[in-house]
Amino acid sequence: MQRLKLLTGNANPALAAEIAGILGIELCKMTVCRFSDGEIQVKIEESIRGADAFVIQPTSAPVNDHLMELLIILDALKRASAVRTTVVMPYYGYARQDKKVKPREPVTAKLVADLLQVAGANRILTIDLHADQIQAFFDLPVDHLYGGPIIARYLIEHGLADSDLVVVSPDVGGVARARKFAEILKAPIAIITKRRPEPNKSEVMEIIGDVAGRRAIMIDDMIDTAGSIVQGAFALKERGAKEVYACCTHPVLSAGAAERIANSPIKAVVATNTIMVPPERRPPNFTVLSVAPLLASAITRIHTNRSVSELFAEYA
Numbered sequence: 001m002q003r004l005k006l007l008t009g010n011a012n013p014a015l016a017a018e019i020a021g022i023l024g025i026e027l028c029k030m031t032v033c034r035f036s037d038g039e040i041q042v043k044i045e046e047s048i049r050g051a052d053a054f055v056i057q058p059t060s061a062p063v064n065d066h067l068m069e070l071l072i073i074l075d076a077l078k079r080a081s082a083v084r085t086t087v088v089m090p091y092y093g094y095a096r097q098d099k100k101v102k103p104r105e106p107v108t109a110k111l112v113a114d115l116l117q118v119a120g121a122n123r124i125l126t127i128d129l130h131a132d133q134i135q136a137f138f139d140l141p142v143d144h145l146y147g148g149p150i151i152a153r154y155l156i157e158h159g160l161a162d163s164d165l166v167v168v169s170p171d172v173g174g175v176a177r178a179r180k181f182a183e184i185l186k187a188p189i190a191i192i193t194k195r196r197p198e199p200n201k202s203e204v205m206e207i208i209g210d211v212a213g214r215r216a217i218m219i220d221d222m223i224d225t226a227g228s229i230v231q232g233a234f235a236l237k238e239r240g241a242k243e244v245y246a247c248c249t250h251p252v253l254s255a256g257a258a259e260r261i262a263n264s265p266i267k268a269v270v271a272t273n274t275i276m277v278p279p280e281r282r283p284p285n286f287t288v289l290s291v292a293p294l295l296a297s298a299i300t301r302i303h304t305n306r307s308v309s310e311l312f313a314e315y316a
Contacts (some may be wrong), residue, residue: 002052002252004303007044009057012276015090017294023299028053032069037301040065042072048080054125055085059093059112059256060275067093067112071119078120086117086302090274090291091222091250091288095130104157113137125279125298125308127274127291128177128249130219143308145298147249147272148177148219150289152184154270155217158243161185166214168207170232174220181219181288190216192232199235212240222250223271226257226283230264245270251277251288258283 002021007028008016020027029045055077057070070087077085109131116124117140124142129135135142138292156160165187169178171194190209216236223229223246233244244265251271261269261283267283271277277288294311301308 002050003128004299005048005051005082006052006292006299007053007055007073009055009073011057011060011066011069012273013271014276015051015292015295017057018044018290019056019296019299022090022292022296028268030073037200040069042069042070042076044073044076044080048077048082052303053077053082054088054294056088056300058089058091058274059251060091060250061136067115068284069290071115073121074116074119084122086125087121088125088173088297089126090295091252092129092134095134098131098134100122104190108176109134110137123302124296125302127272127294130221131173132259132297143298145291145294145308146180146255146312147274147291148181149184149312150217150272150291150294151249151270152181153245154287154289155185155247157272160215160217161187162215163206164182164214164242166209166211166241168189168216168218168232168236169210170194170218170220170228177221181217182191185217187217192235194228194231211236214241215243215245216241217245217247219247222252223248224252224254224255225262225268226253226260230266233265247271250274251286253277253281253283253299257281 006020009032015079031043046266049214055073057121061065085159095111098109162196167178167187168190169175170192178189190211192207193205229246246266247270249272254295264312269283270287272289272291298308
């Protein structure tokens, strides 16, 4: 087998270090800094020739900086004669514009896919894409992992899988995700229908399903401004929900999100560490679960040419 090399930019070095520790190897020595005018400078400090390279870099905020870092690292690996380069992108940024809804709109999810391929990516490893069809934007293999089982196991271990539980999808688009999650927890589902008058704003229209007297677990791929999840929490309480919890794979938590959650009926938030969230942006009662063991296992399987889908035989 070719040598396994792990590299990381500045997006989530703690996650990369945890993955390296599980695999029992060191991160590749690399400098990622800036020229005086702000341009990103990358220099790989050890030989990559003939290596099987994995670049761990979610494109989280500041998304443009982290995406550009990733593209430059890919170019460096291509020119350094890596045999194969796999982009380990736990959080795929620019994914929310995955189709044209109105005239003269871009499809940024496809644009990012094109950029990654042109820069030198040979394979993509990601977790909970905003829309499954993004996999088809690539003309190369995409391994799509799921954060739901990690969160579900945590809830079960902490006694949040009783008979009075209901899993809630915060919108119609997330019903498939909520259904899979509910199957693990052996719970019914409810659906919040809403409309979006403009980006990052939503209005709850109706709740489909019985939530009265139940503990409601809202599950989504990401929490950004927290507007939707907070509005959903208020609506669930108005319909008689006993307690409301919020779960997501990607805690984007942009400005003001922590305050909105703190001033809402949400009892606790459970998320994974696909995105590095600084302490000042964390809401109260915020639990972070690690995806490092999952990614380390997937990386090992890719490197040794074994099935990745077996990791989710009962969930996919």
